[in-house]
Amino acid sequence: MSIQLSPLNDQQLNALASLAGGLNREQLLWINGYFQGLLAATATSQPAIVAAAPKSTKQLKILYGTHTGRSKTLAGKLASTLAGKGIEVATIALDEYKTRQLNAETNLVFIVSTHGEGEPPAMAEDFHSFITGKRAPQLSNLNYSVVALGDKSYKLFCKTGIDIDQSLARLGAKSILPILTLDVDFDEEADRWINEFTNVFADQPSVSSSAGIVQNTISVSSVYTRKNPFKATVIDKVRITGRTSDKEVYHVELSLEGSGITYEPGDSVGILANNPPQLVDAIIAHAGFDRTELVTIKEGTFQLKEALSEHLEITVLNREVIQKYQEKSGNEKLREIVANDQELDKYLYGHDVLDLIEDFSASLSAQDLADVLRGFPARLYSISSSQDAVGEEVHITVATVRYSNKGRNRGGACSTYLADRIEVDSQVSVFIEKNPAFKLPENEETPVILIGAGTGVAPFRSFLQHREANNQKGKTWLFFGERRFNSDFLYQLEWQKLLKDGYLEKIDVAFSRDQEEKIYVQNRLIERQKEVFEWLDNGANIYLCGDMKQMARDVQESLLRIFENQGGMTPEKALEYLKTLKKEKRFQLDVY
Numbered sequence: 001m002s003i004q005l006s007p008l009n010d011q012q013l014n015a016l017a018s019l020a021g022g023l024n025r026e027q028l029l030w031i032n033g034y035f036q037g038l039l040a041a042t043a044t045s046q047p048a049i050v051a052a053a054p055k056s057t058k059q060l061k062i063l064y065g066t067h068t069g070r071s072k073t074l075a076g077k078l079a080s081t082l083a084g085k086g087i088e089v090a091t092i093a094l095d096e097y098k099t100r101q102l103n104a105e106t107n108l109v110f111i112v113s114t115h116g117e118g119e120p121p122a123m124a125e126d127f128h129s130f131i132t133g134k135r136a137p138q139l140s141n142l143n144y145s146v147v148a149l150g151d152k153s154y155k156l157f158c159k160t161g162i163d164i165d166q167s168l169a170r171l172g173a174k175s176i177l178p179i180l181t182l183d184v185d186f187d188e189e190a191d192r193w194i195n196e197f198t199n200v201f202a203d204q205p206s207v208s209s210s211a212g213i214v215q216n217t218i219s220v221s222s223v224y225t226r227k228n229p230f231k232a233t234v235i236d237k238v239r240i241t242g243r244t245s246d247k248e249v250y251h252v253e254l255s256l257e258g259s260g261i262t263y264e265p266g267d268s269v270g271i272l273a274n275n276p277p278q279l280v281d282a283i284i285a286h287a288g289f290d291r292t293e294l295v296t297i298k299e300g301t302f303q304l305k306e307a308l309s310e311h312l313e314i315t316v317l318n319r320e321v322i323q324k325y326q327e328k329s330g331n332e333k334l335r336e337i338v339a340n341d342q343e344l345d346k347y348l349y350g351h352d353v354l355d356l357i358e359d360f361s362a363s364l365s366a367q368d369l370a371d372v373l374r375g376f377p378a379r380l381y382s383i384s385s386s387q388d389a390v391g392e393e394v395h396i397t398v399a400t401v402r403y404s405n406k407g408r409n410r411g412g413a414c415s416t417y418l419a420d421r422i423e424v425d426s427q428v429s430v431f432i433e434k435n436p437a438f439k440l441p442e443n444e445e446t447p448v449i450l451i452g453a454g455t456g457v458a459p460f461r462s463f464l465q466h467r468e469a470n471n472q473k474g475k476t477w478l479f480f481g482e483r484r485f486n487s488d489f490l491y492q493l494e495w496q497k498l499l500k501d502g503y504l505e506k507i508d509v510a511f512s513r514d515q516e517e518k519i520y521v522q523n524r525l526i527e528r529q530k531e532v533f534e535w536l537d538n539g540a541n542i543y544l545c546g547d548m549k550q551m552a553r554d555v556q557e558s559l560l561r562i563f564e565n566q567g568g569m570t571p572e573k574a575l576e577y578l579k580t581l582k583k584e585k586r587f588q589l590d591v592y
């Protein structure tokens with residue numbers, strides 16, 4: 001047996017041992033990545049035996065603000081690519097970043113998402129108001145780039161990233177690459193940008209940052225992704241609203257057998273659906289296209305029918321689609337609508353691609369139409385099962401979206417796909433979307449208050465299954481709202497069993513349409529305010545899931561009233577308390 005001697009001298013060995021001795025696991029992982037980066041950078045140009053000095057002392061911090069975890073994942077990807085070039089890189093969550101370090105920074109990348117009506121994710125709120133506010137310092141030594149994540153269905157697409165980019169430019173910082181705005185389905189575009197950014201940054205003359213690098217390395221790996229989804233077999237599909245209900249809610253169970261996929265309570269599952277065939281056919285017929293004609297889109301070349309069924313969004317419109325259609329068609333009537341924000345908003349609501357081509361005639365080719373349309377993004381549903389209870393399965397709870405406009409019946413692309421176009425034994429393409437911002441407390445004894453309206457109750461089934469499967473008896477209190485007791489009490493028997501077995505301490509329900517006046521979850525919270533505040537005082541976490549536009553706002557208003565009434569707080573203090581709860585991750589939201 002031969003013993004390989006260390007190529008380091010005693011002094012180097014001692015220095016290494018004393019450094020390594022004081023490091024935690026995250027720091028060790030980072031150092032590992034750092035040395036791999038150095039090795040990769042020296043592999044082709046240096047004899048393998050020579051321990052090369054670092055080629056560059058370049059440092060860069062990636063600051064991310066995320067709600068669903070996608071900005072964090074992207075930050076991790078960029079960090080590994082940069083480390084591969086020998087660049088010293090750190091990734092830091094925006095709520096952990098001290099803004100007073102800003103004027104000592106030289107190289108920053110921001111990766112930040114936008115939600116709903118232009119709001120930053122909770123963890124980026126403070127940074128966003130600092131950088132856009134009066135107290136932000138001049139930053140003429142700073143080089144930066146912004147990657148903004150968003151959803152083009154919303155008017156204020158990527159607003160948070162755009163605000164940060166504009167503020168940094170105003171403060172004198174220099175952009176390394178112009179802002180990148182990413183729509184929902186962004187993997188390839190993001191990969192291209194990461195490569196471009198890495199090359200541009202690596203080639204820039206080196207300037208060291210005087211602010212200390214705080215490390216927080218992220219490792220991300222999953223075989224099945226949006227681009228490479230797993231084909232899950234449907235094990236069960238049951239309508240869980242009664243026959244008399246005016247709502248159609250399905251509980252769907254999918255098999256993950258053999259996939260190795262894992263998820264945690266609070267995560268979501270992405271579903272790649274197909275479009276309603278009647279709508280696809282009607283579009284082709286109205287435009288007079290040949291369904292077999294070939295069109296080329298981002299994913300490749302397909303017959304028109306397949307492109308419209310599987311790859312392009314046709315059930316909803318967005319501003320960009322209407323603008324592009326107007327430009328291609330030159331339609332004057334549509335030009336007036338595009339120029340008027342209110343008219344455009346009105347048209348966007350309840351109209352689809354068939355409306356667009358019916359209402360604004362144009363002589364477009366099939367390829368022109370394909371060029372105008374947006375890619376078909378996956379739809380995300382909060383998982384309603386816990387893997388500790390169901391093993392290689394994932395469950396979701398889906399309300400079918402159906403409505404009628406201009407005498408034509410319409411539906412949500414994915415919810416009607418699940419309701420009408422799949423059955424038991426069908427295969428559905430899925431992937432898991434992690435949601436680090438919606439997680440049960442680490443301490444299983446921490447009491448939790450769960451507030452869910454409609455299918456917003458989904459993740460709470462997962463939370464409670466998890467506590468039951470692991471025999472965790474931390475106190476739990478569920479507030480559930482739906483339309484009618486008789487037909488819409490989703491998972492009623494399961495809640496009753498959990499109550500009986502001691503995994504659910506309390507349940508309060510609000511059935512909005514069982515009486516003349518509306519009763520919502522927030523009314524129940526107010527009725528129980530003394531106890532709600534006591535639970536909070538005793539360290540409870542609050543979780544809120546459901547509709548973002550009305551419900552989330554109204555419930556938060558009610559919480560503020562409770563803090564004022566029960567905690568003797570002024571309205572300002574109550575707001576501060578709510579913000580602190582969010583910051584400390586004691587108040588978490590899953591709303592869309």
Ligand code: NAP
Nearest residue numbers: 381382399453454455456482483512520546547550551592
């Ligand atoms: P829904 O029928 O729209 O609403 C459920 C209940 O909430 C009804 O009783 C409704 O009352 C009531 N409600 C209406 N306005 C309210 C307000 N301002 N405050 C409190 N309660 C209010 O529910 P859904 O169709 O099941 O949709 C649930 C929502 O959750 C959707 O917005 C969905 O995007 C979101 N979400 C779903 C999931 C999931 O995985 N499925 C996950 C996260 C979020 P009335 O209708 O009688 O007024």
